[in-house]
Amino acid sequence: MGRHLSTFLLLFLFTNSVFSWKKDEFRNCNQTPFCKRARSRKPGSCSLIAYDVSISDGDLVAKLIAKQSSEDISEGQTRPTKPLVLTISAYQDGVMRMKIDEDQSLSPRKKRFEVPDVIEPGFLNKKLWLQRLKEDKSENGPMFVVYLSEGYEAVVRHDPFEVFVREGGENGKKVLSLNSNGLFDFEQLREKEEGEDWHENFRSHTDKRPYGSQSISFDVSFYDADFVYGIPEHATSLALNPTRGPGVEFSEPYRLFNLDVFEYVHDSPFGLYGSIPFMISHGKSRGSSGFFWLNAAEMQIDVLGTGWNDENSSVLMLPSDQKRVDTLWMSEAGVVDAFFFVGPGPKDVVRQYTSVTGAPAMPQLFATAYHQCRWNYRDEEDVFNVDAKFDEHDIPYDVLWLDIEHTDGKKYFTWDRMLFPNPEEMQKKLAGKGRRMVTIVDPHIKRDDSYYIHKEASEKGYYVRDSTGKDFDGWCWPGSSSYLDMLNPEIRSWWAEKFSYENYVGSTPSLYIWNDMNEPSVFNGPEVTMPRDALHYGDVEHRDLHNAYGYYFHMATANGLVKRGDGKDRPFVLSRAFFPGSQRHGAIWTGDNTADWDQLRVSVPMLLTLGLTGISFSGADVGGFFGNPDTELLVRWYQLGAYYPFFRAHAHHDTKRREPWLFGERNTEIIKESIRVRYMLLPYYYTLFREANASGIPVIRPLWMEFPTDEKTFSNDEAFMVGNSILVQGIFTERAKHVDVYLPGDQLWYDMKTGTAYKGGVTHKLEALEESIPSFQRAGTIIPRKDRSRRSSTQMENDPYTLVIALNSSKAAEGELYIDDGKSFEFQQGAYIHRRFTFSNGKLTSTNIASATAAPHKFASHCTIERIIVVGLSPDPKTALVEPGNHKADVERGPLLLRGGPGPSSVLTIRKPNVNIADDWTIAIL
Numbered sequence: 001m002g003r004h005l006s007t008f009l010l011l012f013l014f015t016n017s018v019f020s021w022k023k024d025e026f027r028n029c030n031q032t033p034f035c036k037r038a039r040s041r042k043p044g045s046c047s048l049i050a051y052d053v054s055i056s057d058g059d060l061v062a063k064l065i066a067k068q069s070s071e072d073i074s075e076g077q078t079r080p081t082k083p084l085v086l087t088i089s090a091y092q093d094g095v096m097r098m099k100i101d102e103d104q105s106l107s108p109r110k111k112r113f114e115v116p117d118v119i120e121p122g123f124l125n126k127k128l129w130l131q132r133l134k135e136d137k138s139e140n141g142p143m144f145v146v147y148l149s150e151g152y153e154a155v156v157r158h159d160p161f162e163v164f165v166r167e168g169g170e171n172g173k174k175v176l177s178l179n180s181n182g183l184f185d186f187e188q189l190r191e192k193e194e195g196e197d198w199h200e201n202f203r204s205h206t207d208k209r210p211y212g213s214q215s216i217s218f219d220v221s222f223y224d225a226d227f228v229y230g231i232p233e234h235a236t237s238l239a240l241n242p243t244r245g246p247g248v249e250f251s252e253p254y255r256l257f258n259l260d261v262f263e264y265v266h267d268s269p270f271g272l273y274g275s276i277p278f279m280i281s282h283g284k285s286r287g288s289s290g291f292f293w294l295n296a297a298e299m300q301i302d303v304l305g306t307g308w309n310d311e312n313s314s315v316l317m318l319p320s321d322q323k324r325v326d327t328l329w330m331s332e333a334g335v336v337d338a339f340f341f342v343g344p345g346p347k348d349v350v351r352q353y354t355s356v357t358g359a360p361a362m363p364q365l366f367a368t369a370y371h372q373c374r375w376n377y378r379d380e381e382d383v384f385n386v387d388a389k390f391d392e393h394d395i396p397y398d399v400l401w402l403d404i405e406h407t408d409g410k411k412y413f414t415w416d417r418m419l420f421p422n423p424e425e426m427q428k429k430l431a432g433k434g435r436r437m438v439t440i441v442d443p444h445i446k447r448d449d450s451y452y453i454h455k456e457a458s459e460k461g462y463y464v465r466d467s468t469g470k471d472f473d474g475w476c477w478p479g480s481s482s483y484l485d486m487l488n489p490e491i492r493s494w495w496a497e498k499f500s501y502e503n504y505v506g507s508t509p510s511l512y513i514w515n516d517m518n519e520p521s522v523f524n525g526p527e528v529t530m531p532r533d534a535l536h537y538g539d540v541e542h543r544d545l546h547n548a549y550g551y552y553f554h555m556a557t558a559n560g561l562v563k564r565g566d567g568k569d570r571p572f573v574l575s576r577a578f579f580p581g582s583q584r585h586g587a588i589w590t591g592d593n594t595a596d597w598d599q600l601r602v603s604v605p606m607l608l609t610l611g612l613t614g615i616s617f618s619g620a621d622v623g624g625f626f627g628n629p630d631t632e633l634l635v636r637w638y639q640l641g642a643y644y645p646f647f648r649a650h651a652h653h654d655t656k657r658r659e660p661w662l663f664g665e666r667n668t669e670i671i672k673e674s675i676r677v678r679y680m681l682l683p684y685y686y687t688l689f690r691e692a693n694a695s696g697i698p699v700i701r702p703l704w705m706e707f708p709t710d711e712k713t714f715s716n717d718e719a720f721m722v723g724n725s726i727l728v729q730g731i732f733t734e735r736a737k738h739v740d741v742y743l744p745g746d747q748l749w750y751d752m753k754t755g756t757a758y759k760g761g762v763t764h765k766l767e768a769l770e771e772s773i774p775s776f777q778r779a780g781t782i783i784p785r786k787d788r789s790r791r792s793s794t795q796m797e798n799d800p801y802t803l804v805i806a807l808n809s810s811k812a813a814e815g816e817l818y819i820d821d822g823k824s825f826e827f828q829q830g831a832y833i834h835r836r837f838t839f840s841n842g843k844l845t846s847t848n849i850a851s852a853t854a855a856p857h858k859f860a861s862h863c864t865i866e867r868i869i870v871v872g873l874s875p876d877p878k879t880a881l882v883e884p885g886n887h888k889a890d891v892e893r894g895p896l897l898l899r900g901g902p903g904p905s906s907v908l909t910i911r912k913p914n915v916n917i918a919d920d921w922t923i924a925i926l
């Protein structure tokens, strides 16, 4: 939820236009001295050389020293005078880590900040001990080569210093490199000189910068890449457009600085609520590689367009036949702690990245269903009315949300007892139908002495301090507020305790949490956030930590939900701010979007990008937060949103009510149908969530993740894959008559509504239907569904399954189904069912693929299969034989695929085979 419309802002709003991004409130690169300095550096200006290269404790270590020349001094540039220390370590599965920091043995002014609590502890155990250091001669002097892993080597070049990963062998092709363009710069901490002024001003704010300039910048090159992707969060295309070079579209770099941006625009490199400094490349010839910089200070990243340095091509030291994408990374502070991922497939890179930052948490099943939110559901009566209307219209939903107005004066963990006199009973009433509730809990704490959270926090000294050492006091929803210092583990566990049922009065086990405004948003702060010179635990400056603040808050809240009660249920916490690793704590949404068609469209690349960078549980507000969507836009948004991993409708305070039944009978039916499609597909989605949890591979994926050699998919961000089996194409224009859909691969695709077959490798011009957006099942796949319509996902637990089999040209297909209790952590002790279904030679076989350590007796399911739909079989079978049991099931032609769709004659249905979902069996079509 967004900025409040306090009187001063209202005035501001109305004197400008109502819907406009207030660009002036935020800094651009030119107003950001470190960015401006880094961007003005010339290729080849880095004068560092690598020396003392050796192997120590299984790492490669080297010193970087400056080759001082009189020219450098006359340019007046601040050059590192002390050596820097470079360390390279290798880890299993194709990950290389490189750190560069000041030399601690020379006692620098302070220890620069390294972000704790992000790297998965298990990752560190995957370290490989580097052994042999080989010295190669090159035209430019020695190169130090170390064997990294199967097929890859790390190389450190002496002069000028460069680090790269290449495929094994002397003429191995480069995969990724750093400082190949000589743009590396590291501003070392030093004492202030006489007369120097380190203050920086922006608008009415002054940043004291007590440590002066300490930025780091360098270039990274991705080889054999056609495009680069990643580095959320920006509202822009999936394939990142160049920000520098001839004829570029954006002139600003991609900014990573967590900000509460009021009414963000739909195509901009400007930084939004979260930051993940991880970029992934992709190209037809080699595949993918990735680069991640673990650093929580403000970052700016340029994608350098072809010809960005043509004038100075003499600095290029690369074989010219290797295509590459150059990028420039700039950060205000911290150290270099960078990870290189060798791929070579897109899924490999995502797996490698999530081996470092953690795989996404496994959500509870209910959280993957439909959520109904608005700022605000006013009172208990409103809640009960909305709940009843869903039933009256036979529309399923799982969660009803309460925004800030449910509290007593924006004091979180309290209730406005006039509006919500009986919160427990209210939650229990919904829980009776298998439904949950969510309340909002933000990080700004009202400075009100009668508020117990504030009282304790201020007494214990738990707030972030301003640069003078006093509790930082900023303006947010409650007025004067302070902000908990979540960097401190003690404060995080104190916070987690606040979610126990005793402490959070009025909460019950069916209540879950929403963290908003955790960038953090400070209405009267510089760029609507906290001053960079504010102080955290251990005197860490906010500038060092800024992008991870929301991450820590999310972590502490999720831990609170794990600990409450008997500690058995998986938590659900939605957060707006995020950082690498946020996937371990819960879901993310794309913040305060606007009800317009462009924002509907940009939701697809934004969510695909989050998925590529580890955060697979994400969604955009269905309907658009600001403004009133017209009916057609709202309907289209439901049709698309039903496929988002996180599916929630939400609306601003000042918008008209927009629950699904308010737009006439026909539109109610269409919206209901799109929500029901999601409920039918819940078994498939849940299986994908488990795949993401086990491997990092996102639930929704760019087409190129499934079709990595199909160039036509590389910049397609209007369509996406749900898992490997479903392709969804959004409709992003008003009154569209037709929609172009590119279907990749050389197999067929089946329209999920009608069963009509379409050829792959072709762009089809299809009629745009009112009732649905195009969705297709890929030939060769099997999708598990639950087709019976219920009030909530919980009530579907014992329902029978439907399998939809789409055969390919060899009349074969396969698919998976994962099931567990949908809520506890017991699946980690083996309490789950994991089946593979394969169809070949006219026979469907179900086999167990749970790992050997699984203990299926711990979790049983009595669900059966009530229907099997087979698409793409031409002969005319009469019956099906089920084994074991040797019983027959009826086979019929051409019934419905998805509700409402007429089935073509190539669709058959096996009725009531009545096999158990957990058993081994075969069904042969005769």
Ligand SMILES: *[C@@H]1O[C@H](CO)[C@@H](O)[C@H](O)[C@H]1NC(C)=O
Pocket: 359, 360, 361, 362, 363, 570, 693, 694, 695
């Ligand atoms: C899967 O989810 C669980 C529960 O959220 C989490 O503890 C675990 O680390 C996740 N990842 C893997 C690889 O199991």
Ligand SMILES: *[C@@H]1O[C@H](CO)[C@@H](O)[C@H](O)[C@H]1NC(C)=O
Pocket: 747, 779, 780, 781, 808, 809, 810, 811, 812, 813, 814
């Ligand atoms: C058909 O699908 C099966 C199962 O997914 C797969 O093994 C086979 O290679 C596919 N055949 C063709 C021609 O694509």
Ligand SMILES: CC(=O)N[C@H]1CO[C@H](CO)[C@@H](O)[C@@H]1O
Pocket: 042, 043, 308, 309, 310, 311, 312
């Ligand atoms: C585009 C660019 O950076 N051009 C530079 C190439 O190098 C010369 C000499 O250093 C500069 O003067 C140009 O500006």
